[in-house]
Amino acid sequence: MLGPHSAVVDPETPIASASTAGTRDVGGAYFVLAGTLLGILFVKAEVLTWYRIQEMFRFQSFHMYGVIAGALATAMAGLQLIRRFQLRSWNGQTIVVPAKLHTPLGIRYWAGGAIFGLGWGLLGACPGPMFALLGAGVTAITVAILGAMAGTWVYALLQPRLPH
Amino acid sequence: MNEILRQPWPWYVAGPLIGLMVPLLLMLGGKPFGISSNLRHMCAATVPCGLPFFTYDWKRQGGWNLLFALGIVLGGFVAARWMLPDGYATAIAAATQNDLHALGLGDLSGLVPAELFGWPALTTTRGWVTLALGGFLVGFGSRWAGGCTSGHAISGLAALQLPSLIAVIGFFAGGLLMTHFLLPLVF
Structure with missing residues (x-):
């Protein structure tokens, strides 16, 4: 755990997982397959369409709220089962549900979240749907992906000076 | 099929x-x-x-x-x-269709409006703003906030993380501001 005086502001640096050296990781093909399922779900749930995001932010349909609530329900149930039965991952690792780093005022979550929201309202796609749209043949989304990489890069540049 | x-x-x-x-x-x-x-x-x-x-x-x-x-x-x-069916169009609410027509979008077929997401859109200001600026804000915001919709709104909220709740409130505040106040200025 990081102490309150730690200078580290990036909760993602131990991006990692619970996996430790010496254990075999599951084959990469499983992650490709899981991603493929998710890409199909993004299309079939219509969450990658710009239209549904506009509809959501205009409160004109329950669809997106239902998708998010439905996803939360099964995600929470899955986490409860993992905790309750102390399930281990495929390669026998204890599963640690990663926690988000609390910051005193949560500035990064308020401000970063609002900036993300401005982009979400405009582009109508968050990072997952961006990749799905690329596969769906909306090739101009490449401009948005490069834009998102540019945004990530500028964050990296400004990180030492931004409040968190 | x-x-x-x-x-x-x-x-x-x-x-x-x-x-x-x-x-x-x-x-x-x-x-x-x-x-x-x-x-x-x-x-x-x-x-x-x-x-x-x-x-x-x-x-x-x-x-x-x-x-x-x-x-x-x-x-x-x-x-x-x-x-997806041939000639697919997202079945959005009639009210949304009206709002989008009022914003100046004619063709609401496909997964995304061609007027914003087709390559020719890059000859227009609103096309650039939507793709490049929209992408930039998503990239910058998700890194500052330490996650996006999947990391905060689904994984984080499911694990009852307070930071994720704050981030999701931020996502909606930004999205509402964009949709209701800024989008009409850009389009």
Whole structure:
């Protein structure tokens, strides 16, 4: 755990997982397959369409709220089962549900979240749907992906000076 | 293929299936469900420029996530090609259609409006703003907030993380501001 005086502001640096050296990781093909399922779900749930995001932010349909609530329900149930039965991952690792780093005022979550929201309202796609749209043949989304990489890069540049 | 199988799925089918990604990735190898970190891995792989934020072993830490993103691209391809009806249009509310027409969009067919997401849109200001600025804000905001919709709104909220609740409130505040006040200025 990081102490309150730690200078580290990036909760993602131990991006990692619970996996430790010496254990075999599951084959990469499983992650490709899981991603493929998710890409199909993004299309079939219509969450990658710009239209549904506009509809959501205009409160004109329950669809997106239902998708998010439905996803939360099964995600929470899955986490409860993992905790309750102390399930281990495929390669026998204890599963640690990663926690988000609390910051005193949560500035990064308020401000970063609002900036993300401005982009979400405009582009109508968050990072997952961006990749799905690329596969769906909306090739101009490449401009948005490069834009998102540019945004990530500028964050990296400004990180030492931004409040968190 | 049967046209019924090609219809989009209602929220109560698709939503719960999306949520299963969280336990699935944990069971596969203790991986947290999140997608925007890929943008960081992609920068670390191509333009690290000596920045400390990009100085880590992206292949080792992000390899699985990049493969996951590759899968999402493949899934988008498969579903758009074989799992949607011919002449597909998103069945959005009539009120939304009216609002979008009022914003100056004529053609509301397909997954995204061609007037914003086609290559010719890049000859227009609103096309550039939508794609380039929209992408930039999503990339910058998700890194500052430490996650995007998948990492905060689904994984984080499911794990009852207060930071994620704050981030999701921020997502909606920004999205509402954009939709109701800024979009009419851009379009």
